[in-house]
Amino acid sequence: MASTSTVVSAPGKVLLAGGYLVLDPAYSGIVVSTSSRFYTSIQDAGALNPNSIRVRSPQFLQASWTYSVRFVAADGTVMVEQVVLEDSKNKFVHLALQRTLALAIELKGVAEIQNKLAPGLDIAIVGDNDFYSQRAQLAQLGLEPTIDSLSKLTPFGPTGVQLKDVHKTGLGSSAALITSLVTALLIHLDFLPRSAFADESISESRRLAHNVAQYVHCLAQGKVGSGFDVSSAVFGSQKYTRFNPAVLQPLMQDDLVPKLAPILSPSNPAWDYKVEPFQLPPSTRLMLADVDAGSDTPSLVGKVLKWRQAEPVKAAEVWNALDQANMKFAQALRRLSQLHDENPEDYDFVVRFAASLQPVQVRAIFFPMTSCLNTHAAYQEIRTKMREMGNLCGVPIEPPEQTALLDACTSQAGVIAGGVPGAGGYDAVWLLVLEPPQTADQLPFRRIERVWSTWKDLNVSPLSAIESKAKGIHLEDIDQVNGLRQAIHG
Incomplete structure (x- = not known):
């Protein structure tokens, strides 16, 4: 059975060198992952209907989405449908659920995934304050805009606005969100072993999480981007050379995509990106x-x-x-x-x-x-x-x-x-x-x-962000991250 609780984080990014050039596989970029992170918490819901998934983003107004998971017995496909269509929609979350579950079914079978989803899932996603402008919060408290002032704000503080109205700071929030959500799902469904993320090595499991996150992120954005933001969210600070975008082209459509597993597999040689670990100098x-x-x-x-x-x-x-x-x-x-x-x-x-x-x-x-x-x-x-x-x-x-x-x-x-x-x-x-x-x-x-x-x-x-010391994806203990339990469970 799946663990009752899974918390995964992924860092934001700063592309120091390689702007524009990083779009071309002939060139490389230097990207630093930040201490500011997105966190996805997944637990079995129990009280929800079977095969139901609720996703919450507590930092925003009206940011809760409930999905029904329906299995099509004839061909083994899965349908993830938003229950209340009048609610706001979140394309990134919806596609992450749809395509990650589809991949899991391809490799694990319908029966096993049905069993994992039987209790329903309750998912909460929060990002560190640095992903969003804190100007209004500082002004409201009468604080000057300094690093010391930022440390006085409530961790994962409420933005007071809907998701569509938030002022982002350019740290790669969508890539960090997708990476944490996709990886947490794969781990919670026992599709990837927790032990694979116990260290920072570039394992097959970490590479699969990378490929799936790249796919979902590109699909949600409607184009195959350079991918440096997802790569740094998965692997940490690095010298990055992008993959050939042709690897994802067969999957870049809303419906009738081919099988995901052969294309997203880490053993697929078409994933020709290069990651060379990098870190800023001491002091x-x-x-x-x-x-x-x-x-x-x-x-x-x-x-x-x-x-x-x-x-x-x-x-x-x-x-x-x-x-x-x-x-x-x-x-x-x-x-x-x-x-x-x-x-x-x-x-x-x-x-x-x-x-x-x-x-x-x-x-x-x-x-x-x-x-x-x-x-x-x-x-x-x-x-x-x-x-x-x-x-x-x-x-x-x-x-x-x-x-x-x-x-x-x-x-x-x-x-x-x-x-x-x-x-x-x-x-x-x-x-x-x-x-x-x-x-x-x-x-x-x-x-x-x-x-x-x-x-x-x-x-x-x-x-307040500095370079991340934890390289990329990280399994978290909810009580070891300041303010995380309060932000998720209120």
């Missing part, structure tokens, strides 16, 4: 901020791809130069980690010293800080090339307002890189700062907070 901190302006990512991507098609020679020149800068940046970060491994004491000394210097000051000092400089220089080159591409195709990848903000931030002591994540636009900024063990008010991240809090041209509000 560095990822900082993120929500910029209250917003951009339409699909629109930006569409315009860039249209330009690439119209001017292939120039686009190839720009993309190749960008790729070289991206890889220089990744190599510089890896070199910092290597220096730490070779001599931790010297590394810590350098970090403490460099944290008090601006990049221009570091250049003037003959000291073993070249890797910090290389990191800074490589990302400045990335920013230059991204702005060039934006100008060529008429897209605000790094708008002037963002340029001014980033220039002010990256000139601060202890900042080694910073940019606009992913496709760019007005949504957010990220910074990588040194974080030596010293007095709190001297830490580089405190300097950045002061810049953000006094910035006038854009409304900048920090997020």
Whole structure:
């Protein structure tokens, strides 16, 4: 029998390098998974009707959906139908249930899945506060927009709005949600063993969860995207090279899809994505901020791809130069980690010293800080090339307002890189700062907070997320996650 309770989390993401290029399997991106996570809790419902599934999202108004699961004996298919059609609909949740159960039936048989669903399922899904703008909550409490203020908010706090009206912060909420939901279902139905997620190795079970989550996420979005957001939700921070989108094309329709198992199987060689584990160097901190302006990512991507098609020679020149800068940046970060491994004491000394210097000051000092400089220089080159591409195709990848903000931030002591994540636009900024063990008010991240809090041209509000230490999908103990039981069970 299935376990009576299953809780699975999956992290958000920040694409540091590889914006736009990551859509092409010829190039790679550097994506960091965040400490902010989505959590899916599944338990046998008991009081619900058999073969009934209730899904709740307690952070939103009117966010509860009940589905009836009907098995078609003639061909062994499964139908997942919303019970009250007048209620709001959630395409992502509906497709996740429909297609995950269909796959389970293909491989386990109707009788076994019927048995697992007999008590009904009660599913709750919540996301860490960082996935949604907390400006209104901070203002209501009279708190300044700082990282310390964010720590005072109720974990998994109510947004006070319907799901369709929430202001997201660009951390990849839909990918993290789908990954946690799909994996929790596969585990709760005893389709994947819990032991497969006891460590962070790239196991067959983790790869299957990846393939199913990629499929559901692409189907819900109506297109086969690059997949870096789902991949980081499954495997953690990484250098990512996308899969050939042709692998999912046979399944990208609402009805009459072929058998799922042969296509979604980890043994299917058509899943040719590449995942190379990656992590930020020791004594560095990822900082993120929500910029209250917003951009339409699909629109930006569409315009860039249209330009690439119209001017292939120039686009190839720009993309190749960008790729070289991206890889220089990744190599510089890896070199910092290597220096730490070779001599931790010297590394810590350098970090403490460099944290008090601006990049221009570091250049003037003959000291073993070249890797910090290389990191800074490589990302400045990335920013230059991204702005060039934006100008060529008429897209605000790094708008002037963002340029001014980033220039002010990256000139601060202890900042080694910073940019606009992913496709760019007005949504957010990220910074990588040194974080030596010293007095709190001297830490580089405190300097950045002061810049953000006094910035006038854009409304900048920090997020509390840092890089995730748990790599990708994680099985959770509900009582070990602050506020999770209260958020789910009220």
